[in-house]
Amino acid sequence: MKKKHYRYLPLIFFFTFNLNIMAQSEIVITHKNSIISKSDESRDAAVILKKYVDKAFAKPFDNITENPKNDDLSEIVLEISDQEKLKPNEFIIKSDLKHIYLTAQNPKFLRYAVYTLLEIWEFRKFTASETYIPKKKEFLFPKNSSKRYQPSFDYRALSYPDCYDEAFRDWHKLDWQIDDFGIWGHSFSTLVPPKEFFKSNPKLFALYEGKRNGESLCMTNDTVVELVKKKMAEIIKEKPNAEFYSVSQNDDIVYCECTECRKLNEKFGGPQGSLYYFLNKIAAQFPQTKITTLAYLHTLKPPVNQKIAPNIYTILCPIELNRGKAISAESAPSFTKIIENWSKTSPHLFLWDYTVQFSNYMSPFPNIGTFKNNFKFYKKNKVKGIFVQGYSDIPGDFSELRQYLLAKLLWDTEIDIEAVTADFLRGFYGKAAPAVSLYLKELIENQNKSNSYLDIYSGPVQARNTFLSPRAMDQYDQALEKASNAVDDDPILKVRVQKLRLALEFVYFEQSKFYGKNQHGMFFVNNKGEKEVFEKLSERVLKFSKACNELGIYELSEGGLSPDNYYQEWLQISKNTATHLGEEMKVTFLTPPSDEFKGKGSSGLVDGIKGYKDFNINWIGWYGTNPSFEIETKKASFNILKINFLEDQRHWIFPPNTIKVYGYKSQKWKFLQETTCEKLTETNEITTKSWEITASNFDSFEKIKIVIENQSKLPEWRIRKNKKPMVMIDEIELYKK
Numbered sequence: 001m002k003k004k005h006y007r008y009l010p011l012i013f014f015f016t017f018n019l020n021i022m023a024q025s026e027i028v029i030t031h032k033n034s035i036i037s038k039s040d041e042s043r044d045a046a047v048i049l050k051k052y053v054d055k056a057f058a059k060p061f062d063n064i065t066e067n068p069k070n071d072d073l074s075e076i077v078l079e080i081s082d083q084e085k086l087k088p089n090e091f092i093i094k095s096d097l098k099h100i101y102l103t104a105q106n107p108k109f110l111r112y113a114v115y116t117l118l119e120i121w122e123f124r125k126f127t128a129s130e131t132y133i134p135k136k137k138e139f140l141f142p143k144n145s146s147k148r149y150q151p152s153f154d155y156r157a158l159s160y161p162d163c164y165d166e167a168f169r170d171w172h173k174l175d176w177q178i179d180d181f182g183i184w185g186h187s188f189s190t191l192v193p194p195k196e197f198f199k200s201n202p203k204l205f206a207l208y209e210g211k212r213n214g215e216s217l218c219m220t221n222d223t224v225v226e227l228v229k230k231k232m233a234e235i236i237k238e239k240p241n242a243e244f245y246s247v248s249q250n251d252d253i254v255y256c257e258c259t260e261c262r263k264l265n266e267k268f269g270g271p272q273g274s275l276y277y278f279l280n281k282i283a284a285q286f287p288q289t290k291i292t293t294l295a296y297l298h299t300l301k302p303p304v305n306q307k308i309a310p311n312i313y314t315i316l317c318p319i320e321l322n323r324g325k326a327i328s329a330e331s332a333p334s335f336t337k338i339i340e341n342w343s344k345t346s347p348h349l350f351l352w353d354y355t356v357q358f359s360n361y362m363s364p365f366p367n368i369g370t371f372k373n374n375f376k377f378y379k380k381n382k383v384k385g386i387f388v389q390g391y392s393d394i395p396g397d398f399s400e401l402r403q404y405l406l407a408k409l410l411w412d413t414e415i416d417i418e419a420v421t422a423d424f425l426r427g428f429y430g431k432a433a434p435a436v437s438l439y440l441k442e443l444i445e446n447q448n449k450s451n452s453y454l455d456i457y458s459g460p461v462q463a464r465n466t467f468l469s470p471r472a473m474d475q476y477d478q479a480l481e482k483a484s485n486a487v488d489d490d491p492i493l494k495v496r497v498q499k500l501r502l503a504l505e506f507v508y509f510e511q512s513k514f515y516g517k518n519q520h521g522m523f524f525v526n527n528k529g530e531k532e533v534f535e536k537l538s539e540r541v542l543k544f545s546k547a548c549n550e551l552g553i554y555e556l557s558e559g560g561l562s563p564d565n566y567y568q569e570w571l572q573i574s575k576n577t578a579t580h581l582g583e584e585m586k587v588t589f590l591t592p593p594s595d596e597f598k599g600k601g602s603s604g605l606v607d608g609i610k611g612y613k614d615f616n617i618n619w620i621g622w623y624g625t626n627p628s629f630e631i632e633t634k635k636a637s638f639n640i641l642k643i644n645f646l647e648d649q650r651h652w653i654f655p656p657n658t659i660k661v662y663g664y665k666s667q668k669w670k671f672l673q674e675t676t677c678e679k680l681t682e683t684n685e686i687t688t689k690s691w692e693i694t695a696s697n698f699d700s701f702e703k704i705k706i707v708i709e710n711q712s713k714l715p716e717w718r719i720r721k722n723k724k725p726m727v728m729i730d731e732i733e734l735y736k737k
Contacts, residue, residue, distance in 0.1 A: 155385025324454030
């Protein structure tokens with residue numbers, strides 16, 4: 001691996017060797033010493049060791065041999081052996097008075113021993129492309145020392161950009177779910193495809209809320225068992241080297257409520273009861289196969305008084321935790337109880353951890369301070385394997401640091417996280433490290449001070465009064481400006497700091513959409529009374545999108561929004577304004593909106609800035625209630641009332657059923673008219689819909705009252721338990737024609 005930089009400062013060791021001892025108590029390794037590979041199985045590990053040590057010395061390290069060449073020189077001995085009574089996932093690094101010994105039971109863990117020795121000697125692999133090679137004349141190792149190494153978790157996988165690189169995974173002792181799973185994740189639709197079977201045999205699928213639903217399977221239908229058995233056999237034959245095969249619910253809250261499934265659910269404590277009844281049948285067909293399943297949403301809790309087959313691996317998926325606080329009985333009492341129960345119930349408990357903000361890959365997400373305590377909590381509760389979901393192959397905010405820390409913690413939950421973080425920042429950001437460290441510290445401190453809920457599907461607008469407040473943003477800007485100035489003469493490090501600054505740019509753009517024409521907003525009102533985007537702001541957004549593309553950030557969210565489309569949406573939002581007679585009129589809510597969707601309050605309905613496709617920005621929502629509000633028109637001269645609604649069926653947001661308008665004068669309300677909205681049709685598109693109400697006598701009323709009837713129930717294609725239809729509104733426009 002090519003060494004790129006020579007500016008790395010002395011590093012902090014991760015390991016508990018005391019190297020500050022007298023030279024005579026240490027083994028000295030120079031280029032004249034030998035690497036002894038005891039067998040063909042150990043040779044790959046020996047080659048790796050020689051490759052890196054060669055780069056550290058001015059002269060190549062001596063050749064790899066099978067037998068000692070010089071009795072007077074120390075050797076590094078690599079051996080595959082069980083003489084040390086090691087476990088399969090364990091290795092030992094030890095020494096006597098003269099030699100260093102690396103021993104494991106298999107080649108993979110012998111390589112891990114090599115990487116550990118290299119890290120003891122200050123080598124680092126920060127990213128797939130950035131490896132630090134110390135320049136040395138000799139390496140020291142304490143005599144008569146011995147340490148066994150074993151991972152904190154048996155299975156360790158990360159979904160982050162550099163984990164697609166095999167050398168990075170190997171160095172950091174990571175598994176790889178793409179190769180390890182014959183079937184991965186949500187799999188019901190793969191095992192029994194609705195497109196193939198639903199029309200001809202709907203009884204294979206879940207009876208949910210009185211109707212068959214292709215999003216899940218009937219757990220007590222014997223034909224389903226046979227179909228899954230057949231498909232599993234095909235996949236195992238196609239991918240015989242996989243370690244795991246997933247038999248898991250789809251990504252939806254749908255489960256079977258037929259008579260037989262309902263009986264099992266009542267008997268075993270919920271929908272997980274019929275699921276594990278079904279899984280036990282599949283597991284019995286493949287007793288030597290490791291079958292994984294997700295404990296997710298409606299199956300999050302373990303079944304009650306139900307034995308789970310020994311070859312079933314449960315992957316617990318705590319999607320709704322507060323990511324701003326370390327998990328504890330105080331911060332997450334419900335989840336704490338759930339994982340404790342799973343640790344007693346599951347024969348093999350794994351965990352799917354969520355470590356980034358999936359709705360905004362580029363937005364700062366200060367959860368790094370929780371990583372160590374959370375991983376220690378998982379280990380304490382007998383979690384044996386962890387899959388950590390991150391940005392996948394997209395280099396999102398602080399992705400390099402996140403993947404590095406998470407890899408270290410997966411191997412050893414007891415590392416000094418502050419020391420490892422400082423070590424990484426010095427190595428990856430060079431002279432900018434102190435300022436980057438300050439930026440990271442301020443992010444975490446501001447989040448902790450705010451004590452606010454940190455959600456994986458939130459964003460910069462929701463954090464505008466907490467860790468992404470204008471004051472906090474000024475702090476971060478100053479810190480990153482110092483970081484940028486510190487590496488002004490280094491184009492590689494400069495780009496790394498600029499990537500961090502993209503996060504602040506993204507926050508500014510998102511919040512400016514929300515603030516509209518107010519302070520910190522994207523618009524100003526020109527001398528014609530029209531909203532106009534501030535000069536050069538759109539150019540900044542274009543520059544941002546180009547920078548993202550250059551850095552390989554091809555999506556800005558899990559939803560797939562590309563940087564180019566982000567810029568195009570910005571241009572659309574720039575035009576999405578209105579200049580109308582109702583601006584700045586007083587609006588009073590008669591039915592309050594939902595707490596989490598109040599937006600800027602009632603004034604946001606008449607500010608001339610219309611909502612676009614993101615329901616978090618400008619839209620005001622009523623969940624399961626009927627919106628109603630008054631507008632003090634004071635007999636303003638208008639005859640057209642226009643109301644804009646959002647439709648986003650994936651998030652249960654629908655246009656209304658009816659709109660009723662009343663006028664107030666002479667101390668009385670008068671009904672004016674009612675508009676019935678169009679019938680709902682199924683769609684995956686996010687759109688805005690408008691209804692215009694015309695009346696020649698609007699200007700005779702002091703106030704106008706609008707009462708909107710929400711959908712009385714969810715349409716059949718989006719029926720889910722405990723979900724209600726939502727109405728979202730922005731803007732109420734008044735015109736005279």
